[in-house]
Amino acid sequence: MSLLLALAVQATAAKPLTPSEIVAQAPAAAWQAVKPDDLLVIDYEGGGRTVIELAPAFAPVHVANIRALATAGYWTGSSIYRVQDNYVAQWGVNEGGPKVPASVIQKPPAEYDRPLRGLTVRPLGFLDNYAPRVGHALGWPVAWNPKTGRANLTHCYGMVGVGRDMAPDTGMGGELYAVIGHAPRHLDLNIALVGRVVEGIEQMSALPRGTEALGFYKTGSVARMIRSVRLASALPAADRPSFQVMRTASASFGAYVRARANRKDAFFNVPAGGVDLCNAPVPVRRTPAPSSLR
Amino acid sequence: MSLLLALAVQATAAKPLTPSEIVAQAPAAAWQAVKPDDLLVIDYEGGGRTVIELAPAFAPVHVANIRALATAGYWTGSSIYRVQDNYVAQWGVNEGGPKVPASVIQKPPAEYDRPLRGLTVRPLGFLDNYAPRVGHALGWPVAWNPKTGRANLTHCYGMVGVGRDMAPDTGMGGELYAVIGHAPRHLDLNIALVGRVVEGIEQMSALPRGTEALGFYKTGSVARMIRSVRLASALPAADRPSFQVMRTASASFGAYVRARANRKDAFFNVPAGGVDLCNAPVPVRRTPAPSSLR
Secondary structure, eight states: OOHHHHHHHHHHHHSOOOHHHHHHHOOGGGEEEOOGGGEEEEEETTSOEEEEEEOTTTOHHHHHHHHHHHHTTTTTTOEEEEEOTTSEEEEEOOSSOSOOOTTSOSSOOOTTOEESTTOOOEEOSSOOSSSSEEEEETTEEEEEETTTTEEEEOOOTTEEEEOOOSTTOOOOSSEEEEEOSSOOGGGTTTSOEEEEEEEOTHHHHTSOOOSSGGGBOOTTOOSEEEEEEEEGGGSOGGGOOOEEEEOTTSHHHHHHHHHHHSOOSTTOSSOOSOOOGGGSOOOEEEOOOGGGOO | OOHHHHHHHHHHHHSOOOHHHHHHHOOGGGEEEOOGGGEEEEEETTSOEEEEEEOTTTOHHHHHHHHHHHHTTTTTTOEEEEEOTTSEEEEEOOSSOSOOOTTSOSSOOOTTOEESTTOOOEEOSSOOSSSSEEEEETTEEEEEETTTTEEEEOOOTTEEEEOOOSTTOOOOSSEEEEEOSSOOGGGTTTSOEEEEEEEOTHHHHTSOOOSSGGGBOOTTOOSEEEEEEEEGGGSOGGGOOOEEEEOTTSHHHHHHHHHHHSOOSTTOSSOOSOOOGGGSOOOEEEOOOGGGOO
8 A cells, every 4th residue: 555545544534424424425316305295294373384204104004194184184273282391292183173084094003013024124233222123224213123023113303103092092193292302212112103303393392391290281271383284295386395314225324323323523532332223313304406416 | 829919919010110100109218318519500581490410429620610600600691502402402601701710620621431439330231332331320320331440421311511612621611501302422421411400401491492503592692591500509598499319229219210111001012121321310309398208
C-alpha cells in the first residue's frame, strides 16, 4: 500500500460518517415510496397536522378498518383525549360518536403478530430483552421468534397502536394511540400496532398532560380537537403529503445502524458498541423534488 | 398440602401484584428520604415547578457547582431554551449571564463514571446493549464494567445531565438538560449525569418543540422563563418539597422489577419475561404525612 493511500485510508477511518450523513448521502435506490393509501393525515382545529404511515402487512384487518373509518369521516370532530407523560397520546372517538361504516369489522382478530414467513428480516445484530430476535423488515422495527415462526411490530417511539378494553377485545380502530415516551415494549404482542407517526408527532407529544388517572383529560375537556382524519389518497394533489422510508434491506440502512451503535461524531468520547432496537429508528423523509433526486 | 391451602396458593399465583400495587404496599423501611440539599427546585414564571434529585455520589464536583450556582441565584431569569422532541429539554444560562460564584470549578473533571468500589449494586437480571452490566445502586439506574471497576449513571427518561461543548470541556453545570424521550443511552460515559427529575417533568416535556436545529429556540425566544432555582434546603419549611426514593436493595424493589418484567395485570395477554433498565424506573414518592406511615 502506498503511503498516500495509507494516509487516505487513515483519514477515512478517522472520520466515519455520522448517522445523519449516511441518511443524507443514501442513494435514491435506498428509499421506498409510501403509498398514499398507507398515509393517514390528521388535521387539527386551529392548525397543525400529524401524518401516520399504516402497516397493512402486519395488521391488515385493523388497517382496513382504519381506512374505512377515515373514508367515512368517522373522526371528524373527535379529539385527543389522553396524554400520559412518558407513555402515549390517544385520540379518536372515546364514547358515542358517529355510525360505524358497515364494512368495519367490529371484532377484529388479534393481529398482534403475523407469520415470519414472507418477511425478509434484517437482524439488528444486538440483544433484546423482549423477544428472541429483533431487527427490521419492510421498513419497520420488528421482533420475531424462530421457534413459533411469528413476527411482530414493536412499541418504539412514534409507533401507533389500537386502543382496546380487556381481552379478547382488540379494538376496532376507532381509538388510536402513539408512543410519546420510552418504548413500552411490554405492550408488544398485547396490542395491535398499525403504523407509526412519520411527521408531526410534536402535535401530540408536546400537549399538556392529562390530569386524571392514566393521563386522561377530565370529562368535558380534551387536549385537542380533530378537524379531519383522511387518507392521503383522498386529499387534493396539492395538499397531499408524500414520504419515503429507507429500505431496511439496503446497504445504507446497515451502515446507519452500525453508525448508531458506534457514535464517533466529534461530540462523542466513547462509542457504545451497541444499540437498542428503538434507538435505531428507520429514517423517513419527505419525497424530494425531482430536481434534487440523485 | 391441604386442598384449602392449595386453592389459596393457586389464587395467589393467579393474581400477582402489579408493579404499582407493589409500590403502594411497600413498607416504610423500603423507602429512603432525599436530603433537602439534594433537591433542586425550579420555579417558572407564570407558575409550575420541577423538582430534581441530585446525585452527589456520582458527580460530586458538578453537584457542588450546581449547589453553589443555586445558592447564588445564578439561574434567576434564565430559561428553557431548547426542547428537542424524543430527546432533551435544556435550560439554564445559555450565553452571558450573571457572575459565576468563586467556589464554582469552571473546568470540572469528567465525572462520567466513578469507582464501582463503594457501591452495592443490584443487577437488573436482564441484558443490556450499552454496558457489560446494568442494575441499580443507591436508588439510581447504573451500568458497570467489572473489568475496569467503573460504574456510571445511565440516560433513562427524566435523568438530568450537564450540557457541554466539545471535549475535554465537561460543562460547569450552568446548562442542564433532562431526557424527555426514548433513553439516549449512547450518551452514557460521554456526559456528566447529575440527577433526575422527581416531579414536574411535564413542565419540560410538554413544551412546544424548538424550531431550530437540535430543538433550539430561535434567537430572542425561549420555551419558558425561569423565576428561580433553589435547593430545597433554602426554601421556607412550608414550601419545601420532600421526597422518598425506593431503596433499590429492598425486597420491594426486587419484586417491582420482576413484576415489570412479567406484566400479568388483567390487561396483558403475554408477559415479556424481560425488561430494559430504563423500563424499570425507580419509584419515587412525596414523603407521606406521618399519619399515613406504615
